[in-house]
Amino acid sequence: MRGVQRYWCERAWLGGEEAEAGVVVSVEADRIAAVERGHAAPPAGATRLEGVVVPGFANAHSHAFHRALRGRTQRGRGSFWSWRERMYEVAAALDPEGYHRLARAVLAEMALAGITAVGEFHYLHHGPGGVPYDDPNAMGEALLAAASEAGIRITLLDTCYLHGGIGEGPNETQRRFSDGDAERWGERAAALAATAGARIGAAVHSVRAVEPEAIAVVAAWAADRDCPLHAHLSEQPAENEACEAAFGVSPTQLLADNGALGPGFTAVHATHLSDEDVGLLGGARCCCCMCPTTERDLADGVGRARDLLDAGASMSLGSDSHAVIDMLEEARAVELDERLATNERGRHEAPALLEAATSAGHASIGWPEAGRIEPGAIADLVSIRLDSVRTAGAADGIDAAVFAATAADIDTVVSSGEIIVAGGRHRDVDVPAELSAAIAEVTA
Amino acid sequence: MRGVQRYWCERAWLGGEEAEAGVVVSVEADRIAAVERGHAAPPAGATRLEGVVVPGFANAHSHAFHRALRGRTQRGRGSFWSWRERMYEVAAALDPEGYHRLARAVLAEMALAGITAVGEFHYLHHGPGGVPYDDPNAMGEALLAAASEAGIRITLLDTCYLHGGIGEGPNETQRRFSDGDAERWGERAAALAATAGARIGAAVHSVRAVEPEAIAVVAAWAADRDCPLHAHLSEQPAENEACEAAFGVSPTQLLADNGALGPGFTAVHATHLSDEDVGLLGGARCCCCMCPTTERDLADGVGRARDLLDAGASMSLGSDSHAVIDMLEEARAVELDERLATNERGRHEAPALLEAATSAGHASIGWPEAGRIEPGAIADLVSIRLDSVRTAGAADGIDAAVFAATAADIDTVVSSGEIIVAGGRHRDVDVPAELSAAIAEVTA
Numbered sequence: 008m009r010g011v012q013r014y015w016c017e018r019a020w021l022g023g024e025e026a027e028a029g030v031v032v033s034v035e036a037d038r039i040a041a042v043e044r045g046h047a048a049p050p051a052g053a054t055r056l057e058g059v060v061v062p063g064f065a066n067a068h069s070h071a072f073h074r075a076l077r078g079r080t081q082r083g084r085g086s087f088w089s090w091r092e093r094m095y096e097v098a099a100a101l102d103p104e105g106y107h108r109l110a111r112a113v114l115a116e117m118a119l120a121g122i123t124a125v126g127e128f129h130y131l132h133h134g135p136g137g138v139p140y141d142d143p144n145a146m147g148e149a150l151l152a153a154a155s156e157a158g159i160r161i162t163l164l165d166t167c168y169l170h171g172g173i174g175e176g177p178n179e180t181q182r183r184f185s186d187g188d189a190e191r192w193g194e195r196a197a198a199l200a201a202t203a204g205a206r207i208g209a210a211v212h213s214v215r216a217v218e219p220e221a222i223a224v225v226a227a228w229a230a231d232r233d234c235p236l237h238a239h240l241s242e243q244p245a246e247n248e249a250c251e252a253a254f255g256v257s258p259t260q261l262l263a264d265n266g267a268l269g270p271g272f273t274a275v276h277a278t279h280l281s282d283e284d285v286g287l288l289g290g291a292r293c294c295c296c297m298c299p300t301t302e303r304d305l306a307d308g309v310g311r312a313r314d315l316l317d318a319g320a321s322m323s324l325g326s327d328s329h330a331v332i333d334m335l336e337e338a339r340a341v342e343l344d345e346r347l348a349t350n351e352r353g354r355h356e357a358p359a360l361l362e363a364a365t366s367a368g369h370a371s372i373g374w375p376e377a378g379r380i381e382p383g384a385i386a387d388l389v390s391i392r393l394d395s396v397r398t399a400g401a402a403d404g405i406d407a408a409v410f411a412a413t414a415a416d417i418d419t420v421v422s423s424g425e426i427i428v429a430g431g432r433h434r435d436v437d438v439p440a441e442l443s444a445a446i447a448e449v450t451a
Numbered sequence: 452m453r454g455v456q457r458y459w460c461e462r463a464w465l466g467g468e469e470a471e472a473g474v475v476v477s478v479e480a481d482r483i484a485a486v487e488r489g490h491a492a493p494p495a496g497a498t499r500l501e502g503v504v505v506p507g508f509a510n511a512h513s514h515a516f517h518r519a520l521r522g523r524t525q526r527g528r529g530s531f532w533s534w535r536e537r538m539y540e541v542a543a544a545l546d547p548e549g550y551h552r553l554a555r556a557v558l559a560e561m562a563l564a565g566i567t568a569v570g571e572f573h574y575l576h577h578g579p580g581g582v583p584y585d586d587p588n589a590m591g592e593a594l595l596a597a598a599s600e601a602g603i604r605i606t607l608l609d610t611c612y613l614h615g616g617i618g619e620g621p622n623e624t625q626r627r628f629s630d631g632d633a634e635r636w637g638e639r640a641a642a643l644a645a646t647a648g649a650r651i652g653a654a655v656h657s658v659r660a661v662e663p664e665a666i667a668v669v670a671a672w673a674a675d676r677d678c679p680l681h682a683h684l685s686e687q688p689a690e691n692e693a694c695e696a697a698f699g700v701s702p703t704q705l706l707a708d709n710g711a712l713g714p715g716f717t718a719v720h721a722t723h724l725s726d727e728d729v730g731l732l733g734g735a736r737c738c739c740c741m742c743p744t745t746e747r748d749l750a751d752g753v754g755r756a757r758d759l760l761d762a763g764a765s766m767s768l769g770s771d772s773h774a775v776i777d778m779l780e781e782a783r784a785v786e787l788d789e790r791l792a793t794n795e796r797g798r799h800e801a802p803a804l805l806e807a808a809t810s811a812g813h814a815s816i817g818w819p820e821a822g823r824i825e826p827g828a829i830a831d832l833v834s835i836r837l838d839s840v841r842t843a844g845a846a847d848g849i850d851a852a853v854f855a856a857t858a859a860d861i862d863t864v865v866s867s868g869e870i871i872v873a874g875g876r877h878r879d880v881d882v883p884a885e886l887s888a889a890i891a892e893v894t895a
Contacts, residue, residue: 078845078855081786084797116840244794306790330854346750347788350688353528396560396858399883400890401522410774411522414840415859439843446844
């Protein structure tokens, strides 16, 4: 224990419409002990955080290994489905050691971007041919170790993935994802243990990969443990069509009918929704996790975030396939892409977008005590420079952060009370070097 | 004269499908003298350029002063039209000295982003109330000086702007834009002189601001001088509606009918086009300048770049309002935003996007001898790091540059044979400090 650490924030966003000037945040162990306004200058012994300080970001939807595909899937006409073939090639090359090395680098890249907690949607469970590793959770534990070494918290959203499509068996790669049935999925996942920096949640991969009865099993598993439940939802029109053809209802309705919806449920993407689907998700107070840089990359389309919020849903954000790891870009992209779809500006303003990236995001992955700069909250602080070539002149506060800054402007990151990034450099990880080495292993 | 300078490029994009390894570029004065492949290591005395080297970027559509709005127009529901009111407030605060200071900083920000030539679409000609300055081209000359000090080339696209809308007089701010009629516009613009680093072109602001007869005058002025002619085209549906109502034709048809279209013409935005419009622009071998980060910001919509290229048009890119200054982001955004609109990937691949950012862009603003790494071309070289947190692991070449790198990855910029940026820092300008100071003056 180092006693109380004090941070003086030139400006800090405390959840209001604007950032406030001269805020001192006192941190004891992993918690914020006090927040004091009105300090025009740093008190003696305080660490100075320049620019604007915001709570740590939650990356509510991640597939860490997809980072290996960055810049490698951009030739040739194609679609989400042809991209998926490339993604499966990387998946096929991973074992627990390689996955640990890759995830450690990717989660450290997240730390540099101000992300202090990640929701890892994890479905690559088994060895080649679907044969379990000696430790059946070896792959999940590789992710937990990676997060710890990167200095960020993780919610391992252990994912049930049983079928290659509705009524289809898994293919060769997908066999590595499948536990055979939902009960065996639940037994394996139940052996995973939470730690101070790690929590366990559940996920239904999608209505494509999990049949209705199994959805109900996973939903009950999550409800029993009061843990987060996530699912990919209506990312592509083809999923809607297959679901309607097989079950006569939309994917949202199918999840609702099998007990998945509720305040602990996060629908990932939620792109192609009917008005009824929007009403179901909003009425059940679900969270919707928008992943706009991935949705651009995979040609998914523009989701209905404004409508979902108006209907009562909350919103979190994820970098998903990691074509980009930049929560500020994710935040503004929700607004900018809706502008393209509607010809209207100002559907989501900076405070609401920051809330999605912080408090709502942490709640979405089961850390409701994080994502706010207030006494009692987990001590995550991110300072964003306002004197870079990107942000200089762009006003003083959170609009500059959300609409002009990038991950390259993040200077200092405090995660669970520890400084893990200072001057834009990770305390423990040479991120580019480790990324290069780990990716070379799986793309050779 | 410094004699021949040699640059060894770890990889260089010479216009093909991929970058090539180990290229030596010899530069004499402002021209490329030789390009030699197959140098696995740097020859003695050569300057080492790591990552991938591409030609200098052309920013084919810029309004330098809009940079002052970055991060300052993001509150409240609104549209292109409400944004324009904020933009006019900044315009109203500018005089030649303030404009020079602001433009110098903005054009130096462009230099940091690898931009070696800018097409400045310049319409803020006169003093308050529309009274000409003692030197009627004082504002344009402020821009020419700014470019010279920033170390980049400029094409001053002197813009004819006569009306506040079809059949309307200019408002108080717009009076500063207007020369009264096209003949007086032409007399004033004819007094501007080209230099080694500056060329003069013409622009029709839009069919909203210039009546058909005046469009014909401006088009003839440009044709007489064999200089580029640009016009904003169909950025918003309201322009199409007003044009149809007044003249019974689309804006594209109106420009065609008044002699504007041809290989020297660049249509900026070209967002809301009919199939007939696409056919006119393509058939006349026009260039279309896409400005996707601005089109996102202003809720314009997604243009038809693929269709325009298929019809025979060329494509250039512009950062326009400077919500972002990053030609790599502009390049990939053309593809990514079309993916959102079409659910299809791979409509524009990296070589074609780089061509838009380089050779086609320079041609669009009247520097056809720039934008290629080949003997005789103007010596513009930009090195993009492939070992940053963004680019590490993202393959070796131009796909990583176009789909993963940002302006923050640009290390060295050679512009007209001079190194103006090294290690990501401008040779002469403290860009963030000058941006802050200049913007504070006009937003106080």
